[in-house]
Structures are given as C-alpha cells and as structure tokens.
Amino acid sequence: MDIYWLNKKADLHLQRGSGIRRKINAMLTGMAHRLRTAWVPGFPRHLILDVFSSCGLHCPICPQGRREIPRKPSVLDPDLFRTILDSFGPYLYTLTLTNWGEPLRYPHLVELVEYARKWSVYIGFSTNLQTFPREKIDRLLETDIDEIGCSIDGATEQTYSKYRVGGSFSDAIDRMTYLVHKRNELGKRTPRIRWQVLLNRYTEKEIELIIDTGRSIGVDSIVFVPIYVDIAGLFMRTPRERFDRDRDWLPLDSGMSWYDYETGLLKQIPVICDKLWDTMVIHPDGAVSPCCGVIDPAHDFGRITPGRLNGLRLFNNASYRTARRMIRLRRSINPELVCSHCVTHGILIY
Numbered sequence: 001m002d003i004y005w006l007n008k009k010a011d012l013h014l015q016r017g018s019g020i021r022r023k024i025n026a027m028l029t030g031m032a033h034r035l036r037t038a039w040v041p042g043f044p045r046h047l048i049l050d051v052f053s054s055c056g057l058h059c060p061i062c063p064q065g066r067r068e069i070p071r072k073p074s075v076l077d078p079d080l081f082r083t084i085l086d087s088f089g090p091y092l093y094t095l096t097l098t099n100w101g102e103p104l105r106y107p108h109l110v111e112l113v114e115y116a117r118k119w120s121v122y123i124g125f126s127t128n129l130q131t132f133p134r135e136k137i138d139r140l141l142e143t144d145i146d147e148i149g150c151s152i153d154g155a156t157e158q159t160y161s162k163y164r165v166g167g168s169f170s171d172a173i174d175r176m177t178y179l180v181h182k183r184n185e186l187g188k189r190t191p192r193i194r195w196q197v198l199l200n201r202y203t204e205k206e207i208e209l210i211i212d213t214g215r216s217i218g219v220d221s222i223v224f225v226p227i228y229v230d231i232a233g234l235f236m237r238t239p240r241e242r243f244d245r246d247r248d249w250l251p252l253d254s255g256m257s258w259y260d261y262e263t264g265l266l267k268q269i270p271v272i273c274d275k276l277w278d279t280m281v282i283h284p285d286g287a288v289s290p291c292c293g294v295i296d297p298a299h300d301f302g303r304i305t306p307g308r309l310n311g312l313r314l315f316n317n318a319s320y321r322t323a324r325r326m327i328r329l330r331r332s333i334n335p336e337l338v339c340s341h342c343v344t345h346g347i348l349i350y
C-alpha cells in the first residue's frame, strides 16, 4: 500500500499513456508555461470535469457543505461531455470527474467513463460513498477507470462525524471495502482504490489507525491531504481573514498544514500559477473556470454548449490571455478577472 502526504508535495503518478499527439501538445504547453506566453499553442493537459454539482453532506469548511457556492446546481448533459472530450480527449493526461459535487449521483457516469476510454487518459474521481447504487458501481468496476478516491476523514465514527456532517462512517468504510473486494473478485488491478483523508484537527490524531485500517481493508493507497481554509472566501476576503475564519480546523501540528500559523499565508506561495497553462475546469452546465477554487459564475472564463468546440480557441480566449499576462507581469491589469486577486495576494492554491 502506498502512502502519500500532499503536504510534502508527493507525486501521485497520475499518468496512463503518452502517444505522439499528447507528447507534442505537452511539449508546446510546457514551453509556453516556461516562457509565460499569453497565447498557448496547445490544449490543457488536465481537465477537471464536474459531472454533478451537488452533494448531500454538510462538511463545515467545504463551500459545497456550507452551501456557499453561488452557482445553480446542474447535471452534465451527455451530449456536452461528448463535445468536450472529442476536443480535449486526445491531449489529456488526466480527467478528474469531481470538483465540488458527488459523481456517484451522476446518472451517466458509466457511459461517460466508457466514452472517455477512447483515449489513453488517466480517469478518476473522488466520492464520499454516501450514495452507492450497487448496479452502477458493479458496471463501473468493469470499465477501465483508473482510480476511485474514497473521502473518509478518520478511522473512527467519532472523528469522521466531526467533519463529514450528515455522513455515515460505517457505510463509507463498508463501501470502500466492497470496492476493493469486488475489484479483486473480478481479477482486475484497476480501478486503484485510494483512501483520501483530509488532515484536520481531529484526523491528525488517527494517522496510525488510518494506516492500519487501510492495510487491513487492502486499499491501494492512502493520501493525506492538508485542508484549505475558507474556499468560498478565496477571492472575497484577504488570506488572513480566511485563515482566521477556519483556523480551528487546522491540525495542531503545523507540519500537516499548507499554512504558516504566524502569518496565515501559504508556506510557499507559488510564483506562477501553473493552472493557467495546463488545466481547465468545466462545470456541469458547461461553464469554464481557470481553477477549482473559482466557485462564483461571475468569475467564469467561458461556457461550452453541445456541438462543435474549438478547444484551442477557448483555452486562448481574452480572459485566459489577460490572466496569463497579469501573472507574468505580476500586476493586475483587469481587476474584474479573478486571477487579479492572486496577483494582489499571491497565488492562493497549489
């Protein structure tokens, strides 16, 4: 079993294949990133495609759990995912089917995974396992999906229920166990079952128990993920205000956190935002955002509708080009653009 600590910048090895088109694209976008060009001669390498935007839990510092996402709930239209994948699929290294929603609630999940498998892209998603339609799960396990991340914060009911408000710990553990056993029964190595644990004030006390439990269940990996504070306030409040809003959730051991507890800032503020050159986030209604932290539709960079899509043009529209220019100059030239906040306060997420 692999154990990853994202606070130590672990490499999760999320890669499936290469292929000449994908390689050339990565070379071109990588070069644009190094030169900080406003125009990128290629497609994003990573796509976060949110398929179903709501989730039943009330996790206390998640913008979804707090019901602070101003976007209307929506469900991805199958014609829309075909449009998106036809354009981006040949160039993608990773396709993540979760942003702030719960993918197991999405009625066309199996169909989407089977469609995306036309391309050699690493496909995965995270789930809270509170919705678990058996028939859909069994079909999903027979697809060629690469990974399922199970979000279970804690190794005991007491710890789990502090953060996953409204969720059942025993259901989550039983269902993660089912995924491992059923996959093994099918004689398959994928999907890899990853246990994802947010590092918070409560889970930090159960690290060893989590590792022991993960081993006994037989998960392929455990990934410990430091929490971000006040995502909903990312572009509305100062970093200090956000830190103060949620500081009681942070682990007492600051080594398990992204934040410097004196300043309230990220310990290492990135100089450049990589996402603008290699990632795209698409919401179920087709809205496009430059990164996963953008929850307000007023900050979107575009919208995709079913039909023909020129992905290259979209990835180089006026919003993308201006945002890249601002990051390169480290100066806000359009305060209306969400990235202006990162230029002023430093990049806010890794």
Ligand code: SF4
Binding pocket: 273, 274, 275, 276, 290, 291, 292, 293, 323, 327, 338, 339, 342, 343, 347, 348, 349
């Ligand atoms: S808002 Fe910040 S983190 Fe998001 S894409 Fe823009 S610069 Fe990057």
